[in-house]
Amino acid sequence: MNMMDVSVIIPNYNGAQYINKCIESIYEQVKHKKNIIVVDNHSSDNSIAEINKTFSDITIVANDKNVGFAAAVNIGIMLCDTEYVILLNNDAFVRSDFIRPLYEMINSDKSIFSVSSKMLQYSNPSLIDDAGDHFTLMGWAYKAGDGDRSEQHNKEKVIFSSCAGAAIYRRNVFEEMGYFDEKFFAYLEDVDIGFRANLFGYRNVYCPQAEVLHIGSATSGSVKHSEFKVRISSRNNVYLIVKNLPLILLIIHFPLYLIGFIIKLCYFIRLGYGKPYLLGLLEGIKNIHSVRRVKFRLKNIRGYIRAEYLMCKATFYFFSNKMYRFLR
Numbered sequence: 001m002n003m004m005d006v007s008v009i010i011p012n013y014n015g016a017q018y019i020n021k022c023i024e025s026i027y028e029q030v031k032h033k034k035n036i037i038v039v040d041n042h043s044s045d046n047s048i049a050e051i052n053k054t055f056s057d058i059t060i061v062a063n064d065k066n067v068g069f070a071a072a073v074n075i076g077i078m079l080c081d082t083e084y085v086i087l088l089n090n091d092a093f094v095r096s097d098f099i100r101p102l103y104e105m106i107n108s109d110k111s112i113f114s115v116s117s118k119m120l121q122y123s124n125p126s127l128i129d130d131a132g133d134h135f136t137l138m139g140w141a142y143k144a145g146d147g148d149r150s151e152q153h154n155k156e157k158v159i160f161s162s163c164a165g166a167a168i169y170r171r172n173v174f175e176e177m178g179y180f181d182e183k184f185f186a187y188l189e190d191v192d193i194g195f196r197a198n199l200f201g202y203r204n205v206y207c208p209q210a211e212v213l214h215i216g217s218a219t220s221g222s223v224k225h226s227e228f229k230v231r232i233s234s235r236n237n238v239y240l241i242v243k244n245l246p247l248i249l250l251i252i253h254f255p256l257y258l259i260g261f262i263i264k265l266c267y268f269i270r271l272g273y274g275k276p277y278l279l280g281l282l283e284g285i286k287n288i289h290s291v292r293r294v295k296f297r298l299k300n301i302r303g304y305i306r307a308e309y310l311m312c313k314a315t316f317y318f319f320s321n322k323m324y325r326f327l328r
Helices: 016-027 047-054 068-079 099-107 171-177 189-199 227-244 247-271 274-286 298-327
Strands: 007-012 036-040 059-062 084-088 092-094 112-121 124-130 133-135 141-143 157-159 166-170 203-214
Touching: 007 016, 007 068, 016 036, 016 047, 016 084, 016 092, 036 047, 036 068, 047 059, 059 068, 068 084, 084 099, 099 112, 099 166, 099 203, 112 189, 124 203, 133 189, 133 298, 166 171, 166 203, 171 189, 189 203, 189 227, 189 298, 227 247, 227 274, 247 274
Parallel strands: 007 036, 007 084, 036 059, 112 203
Antiparallel strands: 084 166, 092 203, 112 124, 112 166, 133 141, 157 203
């Protein structure tokens, strides 16, 4: 196998039952094993001991507290000296020949910031878990292809952002526009970095040839929603919008955002998570002043136009897909 010179960063928190299988799945595809970097967020389940039983030549960073996903991957990225870095969830298991298509795609065009893989549901690999992330004019982020059959997403395409659960990134762009926003802690930080890349004139693309099995919320034992996840996600949703859009676009989009948040609130009320969703929104609004906003630059106007186009496209696909499934 032609091994690519990339770094792989795997953030981990209490993932002892998955982490070795995750590392094993990608181990032979990485040229220099020390470039496999596990950043452990102070796990209490002997994750590090489990790793050391099998892998002695990879790099392990042991944090003294849980700093969250965003900070963990930033630590890993700043340790790298390779041109490209792959981020991989600890419950994601790559298939053979995973790195090569990602590497070839991102290496083909310097305007590409990230390449997202085809993430398949671990419990049913014929179904999509994530085929890239999108962001709508209603203020919602969603996973492209979630629940679709795998063959429906076999074409390369431009996406709004890559899912950081299994994607490759151009490392030097982080130095140009900033790293993952650690204020997010977890959830939507990958959409935020993808949003920022669009504004800076870069593209995010989807590569269907790179496949990975992802446990995530596809397995019966995992939780799709929790009070913590709903609250943090809704808070981060506010951060995401406020920090990336200039004032004029915030004003123009505000009516749609208001409608979108009301619809989402009704959705979570029906699921029994109305209170944490509302608390998250209020927390986000309260802390708006502390959000580090992306400075508007006229030279990046094409990036703003592209982001608007992608949001319009994502909104159309979201509602047309919902209508199709309703009528089917």
